[in-house]
Amino acid sequence: MTDLLSDASHATAAIPIRFVSAATWPTEAALDAATRRFAAMNDFAARPSQHLIMPDAEGAVAEVLFGIEDADAAWRDPFRPGQLATVLPPGLYRFANAPHDTRLAALAFLLGGYKFTRYRPSERGLARLVIPDGVDGSEMARTVAAVTLARNLINTPANDMGPAELEAAARALADAYGAACRVTTGEELRDAFPLVHAVGQASARAPRLIDLTWGDAAHPKLTLVGKGVCFDSGGLDLKPETAMLLMKKDMGGAATVLALARMIVDRKLAVRLRVIIPAVENAVGGRAFRPLDVYPSRKGLTVEVGNTDAEGRLVLADALACAAEDDPDLLIDLGTLTGAARVALGPDLPPFYTANDALAAELIHHARAEHDPLWRLPLWPPYDSLLDSRIANLGNVASGAFAGSIMCALFLQRFVADPQRWLHVDIYGWTPSARPGRPEGGECQAARALFALLEQRYG
Numbered sequence: 001m002t003d004l005l006s007d008a009s010h011a012t013a014a015i016p017i018r019f020v021s022a023a024t025w026p027t028e029a030a031l032d033a034a035t036r037r038f039a040a041m042n043d044f045a046a047r048p049s050q051h052l053i054m055p056d057a058e059g060a061v062a063e064v065l066f067g068i069e070d071a072d073a074a075w076r077d078p079f080r081p082g083q084l085a086t087v088l089p090p091g092l093y094r095f096a097n098a099p100h101d102t103r104l105a106a107l108a109f110l111l112g113g114y115k116f117t118r119y120r121p122s123e124r125g126l127a128r129l130v131i132p133d134g135v136d137g138s139e140m141a142r143t144v145a146a147v148t149l150a151r152n153l154i155n156t157p158a159n160d161m162g163p164a165e166l167e168a169a170a171r172a173l174a175d176a177y178g179a180a181c182r183v184t185t186g187e188e189l190r191d192a193f194p195l196v197h198a199v200g201q202a203s204a205r206a207p208r209l210i211d212l213t214w215g216d217a218a219h220p221k222l223t224l225v226g227k228g229v230c231f232d233s234g235g236l237d238l239k240p241e242t243a244m245l246l247m248k249k250d251m252g253g254a255a256t257v258l259a260l261a262r263m264i265v266d267r268k269l270a271v272r273l274r275v276i277i278p279a280v281e282n283a284v285g286g287r288a289f290r291p292l293d294v295y296p297s298r299k300g301l302t303v304e305v306g307n308t309d310a311e312g313r314l315v316l317a318d319a320l321a322c323a324a325e326d327d328p329d330l331l332i333d334l335g336t337l338t339g340a341a342r343v344a345l346g347p348d349l350p351p352f353y354t355a356n357d358a359l360a361a362e363l364i365h366h367a368r369a370e371h372d373p374l375w376r377l378p379l380w381p382p383y384d385s386l387l388d389s390r391i392a393n394l395g396n397v398a399s400g401a402f403a404g405s406i407m408c409a410l411f412l413q414r415f416v417a418d419p420q421r422w423l424h425v426d427i428y429g430w431t432p433s434a435r436p437g438r439p440e441g442g443e444c445q446a447a448r449a450l451f452a453l454l455e456q457r458y459g
């Protein structure tokens with residue numbers, strides 16, 4: 001159980017949080033005259049995210065009022081109550097009535113209380129929450145632990161989160177849940193995963209391929225692949241400073257598949273799970289791979305490097321080819337692959353790709369239900385020829401700058417055996433400015449939606 005949660009036996013001691021909305025306020029809430037006066041004085045009108053802390057006669061917190069959207073509002077943010085975790089004084093709280101979605105409100109409360117404390121302890125005590133009636137506390141704890149793992153990995157700066165540290169994180173997870181972990185490095189990596197090696201060869205911190213397996217071999221095969229670029233300088237096609245600034249988060253795909261794996265093994269889903277993470281640093285140096293270099297790939301296709309900054313798709317190509325070799329029933333890859341995905345949909349709505357319409361519909365359903373939003377973009381066949389190269393089987397970028405996220409997905413598709421059993425998510429992995437339940441910094445995107453889908457299939 002996480003330290004943010006408390007079981008129902010503490011409910012009587014907990015401070016009640018009352019959800020109110022502008023339309024029903026103050027007629028529906030059973031409030032005395034003093035409360036009404038205090039609210040009016042504080043300009044409390046139950047606007048969404050507005051809160052009011054009511055003192056008791058001793059000066060302690062008696063009750064908290066929190067504004068949510070009207071029941072008939074066009075858009076209701078199920079995570080809005082997550083705001084409370086950042087504004088309430090330390091203490092134990094409970095929901096006095098139901099917000100729009102009690103399970104997601106409680107989850108947002110817990111996720112909103114996250115802080116990255118590795119280098120500086122938190123100055124604030126925790127606002128803790130009694131698990132509301134009807135909410136599964138162990139499911140909640142599992143989700144919070146997984147999201148926290150991903151956020152911590154992403155927020156850790158690159159000097160403390162290189163390929164070796166990412167490997168250590170994967171091994172720690174494997175050890176905790178009895179999974180096997182195999183790592184390929186050095187000459188063996190150059191032979192077996194030439195593109196992973198090429199991208200990582202300039203760094204003093206050795207590139208590697210991490211391969212984790214867990215579960216009964218007789219179960220359906222699920223393979224997760226995550227982009228583990230521990231810092232993306234752009235390579236010789238160096239990024240300008242503003243674009244480079246956040247690139248510690250370029251292992252967000254790896255962090256997210258580890259979080260998803262944690263949920264899967266913790267819940268003991270009936271799958272044979274495999275997690276493949278190419279872990280590299282895209283560095284600058286005398287040994288760096290260069291624009292227009294040509295490399296073989298694990299699949300056998302030769303790849304011409306049009307841009308060294310399109311490195312994520314290169315390392316994923318070899319990882320996907322490897323994943324396809326044991327013919328998984330479902331192959332899912334996640335990575336912080338393109339700036340173009342953000343231009344199209346913004347930081348909070350990652351695009352996903354698959355050739356399978358039924359799988360897409362299933363994922364859209366769970367993304368909505370979990371408030372872990374995703375949006376489908378097409379693997380548009382007419383654009384595929386834009387990857388043609390004059391001298392190799394394909395290039396890693398198209399000649400023009402159009403449809404960047406789609407071009408990346410089409411590149412990856414060339415390395416997948418069966419696009420009907422493949423799902424690719426182009427995540428951002430970061431919340432640029434804090435919103436309810438989503439503190440600023442590293443974010444675990446798509447994992448909750450994917451877990452819900454997997455739990456329905458294999459739970």
Ligand code: BES
Pocket residue numbers: 232234250307309310311312336337338339340397404428
């Ligand atoms: N890691 C970046 C993509 C990225 C940038 C994600 C900013 C999130 C925020 C990736 O390796 C990259 O550099 N992609 C290039 C591709 C281009 C060279 C075709 C990009 O998006 O500019």
Ligand code: MN
Pocket residue numbers: 232234308309310311312
């Ligand atoms: Mn890049």
Ligand code: ZN
Pocket residue numbers: 229232250309311312336337
């Ligand atoms: Zn990158």
